Amino acid sequence: MTGRGPLLIGVLSVQGSFAEHVESITRLGARAREVRLPQHLEGLDGIVLPGGESTTLLKLIDAFDLRKPLQDVIAEGMPALGTCAGVIILAQRVSSHNMQTLGILDITVARNAFGRQSESFEEDLAFEGFDGPQFRGVFIRAPKIEACGNGVHVLSRLQDGTVAACRQLDVLATSFHPEFVEDLRVHQYFLAIASDRRNISNTCT
Numbered sequence: 251m252t253g254r255g256p257l258l259i260g261v262l263s264v265q266g267s268f269a270e271h272v273e274s275i276t277r278l279g280a281r282a283r284e285v286r287l288p289q290h291l292e293g294l295d296g297i298v299l300p301g302g303e304s305t306t307l308l309k310l311i312d313a314f315d316l317r318k319p320l321q322d323v324i325a326e327g328m329p330a331l332g333t334c335a336g337v338i339i340l341a342q343r344v345s346s347h348n349m350q351t352l353g354i355l356d357i358t359v360a361r362n363a364f365g366r367q368s369e370s371f372e373e374d375l376a377f378e379g380f381d382g383p384q385f386r387g388v389f390i391r392a393p394k395i396e397a398c399g400n401g402v403h404v405l406s407r408l409q410d411g412t413v414a415a416c417r418q419l420d421v422l423a424t425s426f427h428p429e430f431v432e433d434l435r436v437h438q439y440f441l442a443i444a445s446d447r448r449n450i451s452n453t454c455t
């Protein structure tokens with residue numbers, strides 16, 4: 251049974267920026283577990299889908315038989331954080347490519363829609379609920395979140411109005427890379443979601 255002690259957050263660790271997520275999580279005092287096999291999903295308080303290369307990530311998710319287990323745990327309420335490629339993996343619709351994503355988050359994304367690798371950029375972002383300075387958004391061949399369904403709450407936008415972060419229930423998505431900056435507020439926000447979820451689960455069982 252979960253309940254006491256530090257939160258335990260899984261990080262999908264088959265490709266991409268998983269080590270950076272593990273570091274951010276542990277710096278905040280939570281425990282992180284690298285997830286490569288279905289049994290690694292047991293007993294987690296949340297799961298992170300990192301940045302990387304979404305087609306490769308999806309191939310490896312299937313190769314490691316993680317697709318259905320991931321879909322099931324998130325459908326059952328496990329909080330999830332997707333960053334950059336992780337957002338593509340969570341999205342229900344990819345307008346630019348024919349891809350079999352996990353189909354969880356009610357958003358439409360276009361891959362690489364900000365341009366080529368050389369057109370990667372950084373922008374300071376206002377993020378709902380964050381005190382202090384704006385959050386440095388690092389966008390590396392980022393997906394563009396083109397549309398959000400009714401149940402999706404926008405948390406941050408680029409200056410041109412493009413959605414940069416959003417949340418549907420306990421699923422959080424950022425098209426930028428919070429794992430590449432020292433500022434831990436996005437991870438802190440996710441840990442707060444995971445902590446709330448754990449408290450709710452404990453009172454309901």
Ligand code: GLN
Nearest residue numbers: 301302303304334335391
């Ligand atoms: N361009 C990558 C993709 O489409 C995402 C890049 C990233 O995660 N930094 O999969």
